[in-house]
Amino acid sequence: MATDTKGEIVNKVKQSDKLVTIDLQKYFDDTSRSELDLKQFLFKGMILKEQDFRDQLEQFDWSQFEDQYVAVYCSTDAIISKWAYMLVGQYLASYAKEVFMGRKDDMLFELYRRKLNEVDWSSYKNKFVILKGCSSKEKPVPESVYLYATQRLVPHVKKLMYGEACSNVPVYRA
Structure with missing residues (x-):
């Protein structure tokens, strides 16, 4: 946090258009x-x-x-x-609705993969991206999905992180 010329506290992280948080849970398919x-x-x-x-x-x-x-x-x-x-x-x-070969986690990865394939990853060009780290039991995000998203983001982003804006783990820097 910093202060502006009027002495007000300014959240520079929130103001930055280069910092983007991606919540992979939003790609969860809630079909049983x-x-x-x-x-x-x-x-x-x-x-x-x-x-x-x-x-x-x-x-x-x-x-x-x-x-x-x-x-x-x-x-x-x-x-x-x-x-x-x-x-x-x-x-x-x-x-x-559909049949998959493998276990539930294999199926869950495939469902996420399909939705993530629809994302325009180039829209993250030269941005600082955080893959949100916490997921709920109701909408689990397997490690394989983080790996997949990382593969899609690395060619585009300036920096990739895991976690939250206030505490993140750097993963990649161009």
Whole structure:
């Protein structure tokens, strides 16, 4: 803080048009998300028996995934054929908003990545940018999203920081 000629306190950080804070949470997609572990459809959680697998999928309540993003994965080291994932996708297609391969964090990264790809990163040319550091449990921002945003910002910014304007960690300087 500094004082102007009238003795008033001036917040130079707030006045600077070169300092920009980006809150990655604003790119959060709040559509409900679920995971589906294929282990539950495997014999002893490890072996894919085609007919048993097909029967279990047919009897499964897929409606629980209505209008949700669904991450499909297997928590065991079972060998699962590609056609098995296709069958699961075929059932989910009638209910899920979209199906992703992997865990919830993989899906969350992909959803952020899509929105961040729409950003005009060149608008941050020669600016001092802070990636806001705190995120809430309701709108989590994984480390992978910070990494992705950093890759997009570095070619444009004069300085990249993490945290808040009052206490930040310098990450990059041109």
